[in-house]
Structure formats: C-alpha cells, structure tokens
Amino acid sequence: MKVSLVLCFMLFLQFSNAQYDFSSLDSKLEASKKELDGHVVAMIYKDGKVIYQKAIGTDFNAKVQAPIASASKWLTAALVMVYVDEGKISLNDRISKYLPIFTKYSKGYITIKDCLSHLTGIESEPIRNLKEMLNRKKYSNLEEEINDFASEREIVANPGLEFRYSNIGLNIAAKILEVVTKRSFEQIMAEKITRPLQMRNTSFASFNAVNPSGGAQSSAGDYMSFLAMILNKGVYNGKRILSEKAIEQMETVYTTSDMIKYAPKAAEGFQYGFGQWIMTTDENGKATSMTSPGLFGTWPMIDRCRGYACIFFTKGTLGEEKKQLYLSLKDIIDGILPSTCK
Template sequence: MQVYKDGKPVYTKQTNKEFTLKTQAPIGSASSWLTAALVMTFVKEGKISLDDPIAKYIPIFEAYSKRYITIRNCLAHTTGIKADAPTAKGMTKSRFSSLEEEVISYAKREIEKNPGQMVFFSEVGPNIAGRICEVVGKKAFDRLMQERILRPLKMRGTNFYIDYSQAMNPFGGAVSTAIDLGNFLTMMLNQGRFETKEVLTPELIAEMQKIQTGNAPVKYMPKLAQGLDFGFGLWVLEKDSKGKATAVASPGIFGAWPMIDYCRGYAAFLLPKSMLGEQRSELYISIREAVNGQFQCKSE
C-alpha cells in the first residue's frame, strides 16, 4: 500500500519483500479508469464527443438497431446491451482474437433496456469505447494507451497486452505497478497535470468524476460498489453539498484499490499480489478511515 500527498509518497507499507514497487500485478476493472482517461484525450482534442452515437464510428451497431447508444453510455455502463457479470478469468482470457471482433459480437447481442435506463457493470461499454479509440486514432488500443497515457505519466510497468493472441481488454486487462498507479493518481489529483505535462484538463477530470448514471436502476454492480454512484471508470465515495465528487475510487476484481480524496488532498492505493475478492470490502473501508485520520479536509 502507498499514500501520495503533494505528488510524493508519504507512506509505504510492503508486506512481501519480493513484491516491490516495480512488481507488476493485475488491476482488474481498475483498468477502465485508464481507458476512460484515454477516451478523454480524444475529447480534449475535439476528435470525439461523449454524446456521439457509437454507430458513427462502428456502423454495425446501427445495422443491429443500436444507433442511440453513445460513448457516454459506454463509459457509464448504461448501454443496455445484454452482458454477464465480470469474472477474474474473463479479465485475462478472451475467446476473440481482436478487440474489433469482440465489439462486433456486442452489436449482435440483445438489448435489455434502452440506453441510459439500466446500469450493468461489465466489459461491454469500456471495450466499445476502447475500440472507438482505435478507429479514431487509427492505431491499436495498447499503442494509443502507451502514447497518450502511459508514456506521458512514466508508467513503464503498465500494459494491456497480456496475450497478443487474444483481444485486448480495455475494461479489465491491465497489469500495473505501485509506482505507475501513483503517477496516474497524482495526475488525477493534480487536475490532469503530471510534472510539466497537461494530460487532461480540469474540465475533463470533472466530467470523469461527475455522476453519470442518473436515476437508472442498477441490474448489476460489484458488492464493493453497491450504493455508490458511478462516473467514468470510477465510483464516487463522497460528494459535497452541490453533488461534486470529493473522493473517488476504482476497486478492481483482483483487489487493486486506487482512490483519491480531493478534500484531504491525498491519493492512495492497495495493490495486492493475489486476488482479495469482494468479501474483503471491510479492509478497504478500515484502511481509508485510517488514512483519513491523518489529513484534515480542506472544508473543515
């Protein structure tokens, strides 16, 4: 575990001497936070809009009567496309040989609800968004991620290409390191800036942390996130009187738990070597309470 304040680590707890700050570990669905950031780089450049229909970039969705689904729906898990709950095996194994092939299969699936009318946390939306990045950027997803997010943030130990014979998994396929997650969280905490680089703008960071699901009923959400509101790749842990997020997190199925507390001005993460599981949610809560006790909220 590590805690960052003012861009520097102020606390590090290492329980396994062989599991260092540079050791790679799968981060599960926390990968979708990175994917959401990648999408926002294209929004920053004006190459896509969050409210563009996905059929604008992947026409087969219109052919299967899914023309009203937007990129926003994809990042918010409100596409309405029939999906299964994510599993640890599904994060690292795919029966498809490419992201393009996998996304085409989504187009052929049944629609359970109209876009925006149901929340189902799954790989479907983020993977569609990742494929749109490929179409617009004219490069493979992993290369775009390297050029736009990982390289600018010096995340040298992070990648999505666990097995090149299978489709990339923008939703849950990343492996990362403690150092790399610290850099990403520092960028988010600093409103899109990392060292001298502007990766995202404060407006785009705010959009990612805005509650995106409205009053849509939840059909599936991991136990750890039940009762929380969802943004883009993250859950809102706390918000102020105006509804603005003041603390966010993106827990992954393998136990990775990156979070940011804007009110107290720190970022923290837990990166386990082995899967913790949803039954360990009380661990995250107790850790966060302990860290919160070390920093005063700016509004207090």
C-alpha cells in the same frame, strides 16, 4: 561536502513526513497481512510527493507488476477523454458514427458517454471471477468482441437509463479510438497515458484480444503516477495530460441508486462516473472520493477533501471482506489527514 548535502536531504525528508504519524496504518496493515494474501504495497501521495509507502511480502515492492483487472477502466476512460479534449470525438457522438455495425442491430443510438458510464443498455453477464474473465479468450482481437456485442447481445433498456457494470461500454469506446486513430489501443495508450506518466511497468499487451476494461498489468508506483495526475486536475510533472474539464466530467455522478441493476459487491452503495466509482459526494452532489477496484485485489483511491491519492496494490482477490478492510484503512488515513470540506 557531499556527505553534508545527503544528510541535509535526509533531514528534510524526515521533517516533511514527520507532520503525519502513520503508525496506526502500519499496525493495521501488519495485522491484516493474512487478509491481504501475504503481500501488499500501500502508498499515499499528497502535496506533490509520496508521504507514505509500505511493502509487505517477500520481493513485493512498488515496481512489481501484477494484473489490475477493473482498475484498468480508470486508465481507459482517461484515454478516451484525451481524444475528447483534442476534439477528435465528442461524448454525445453516437457509436454508429464510428462502428456502423451497431446500426444494423438497432444499437446505433448509444453514445460514447453511455459507454463510459456503463449505461449502454446492452445485456451483460457480470464478471464475478477469474474463470469468467478467461472466457474472453475466444476473441482474437477487439473488433471480434465488439461485433459480438452488436450482433449477439440484446438491448434490455434504453441507453442512459439502467446501469450494468461490465466490459461492454469501455471496450466499445476503446474500439472507437482505434477507428479514429487507425492505430491499436495499446499504441495510443502508451502514447497518450503510460509514456507521458512514465508508467514503464504498465501494459495492456495480450496474446488474445486486448481488454481495455480489465486487461492491464501495472505496479503500485506506476498506478500512483496516474492517480497523481488525476488528483492534480490533469497535470503530471508540470505537463498537462487532461484538461480540468475532462477531470470534472470523469468525476461527475451519472447514476442514481435506482438505476443500478448490477454492481459487484465490492462497489455496492457507490455511484459511477467515467471509469470510476464515486464513493462519496458533497452536499451539492460533487464527487469527493473515487475508486476503481480490481478483481485481483488492487484498490486505488482519490480523496479530494483531504487532497490525497492512495493505492493498496496486491495480487490476491477482491471480495466483500476486502472492501471493508480497504475502507477501514481509508478511515485511518482520513483520521490522520485533515479535511478541507465542510
């Protein structure tokens, strides 16, 4: 009887996945092994389940933990929106309400909304490589870094007018959460995001200052749980993590091409929401596909027209050539999964 049940389950899995032929994606991944630094985990989630999973590389699988760099921003933006949902903060709140030091240096009128969309107007140095990321080691905690943003960085544009991709805005927003909750960023991230989503291999722990913009370690399986929640309009395993309104606000386009003064090459041509790049929009300007790529090569995506989330998880580096590879992989997926958009 037990054997029969197992066989029925296996047949069901085969039937449920048989409707999609991912052999072309398999071939492309195998052919791109060198570009992917010899190892990658690819996963696709649709209709409540993982419909595709492939791992390339010795001992590299969906549970392997690795740094995800700027893919952390999507997680942090979601955490901020939890507290917006709860009414603890407002997107239109000025940061000086929680961090008075910014008023002292004439930056108090920046809003939380500006922080989530990289529109603070504070001068920033683009993080283009690992060496520049490691320069953050001079900070022993998040407060030191935020005070440096307030006292040492100039305002180069009025808030809301110019986009400069950096760690500044998301880290300011994270510090505001610490002030509001009187708890550490790592604690509230675990309570509100990673624990409810069963992301056991995800952590922002650091020997130096926690980095909400780029300091997370995660795994392909963990990050897919987060993407599933976003794709399902804030619900994971029947539990609501974020409101539908919060998801909609995160996926609203807050930039225009003229506003973007700095974007990494891997994201050039995209627009920006909260913690995520908007890759495509419909005729009404509504986001249809989103991403939040990281410096170490991880590339998560959501496609609302086709109703799927996917991730390419690796431990390499991200360059312009990787962008083109990941977009070509998305093109293959898009050719397999039908679109509901006009």
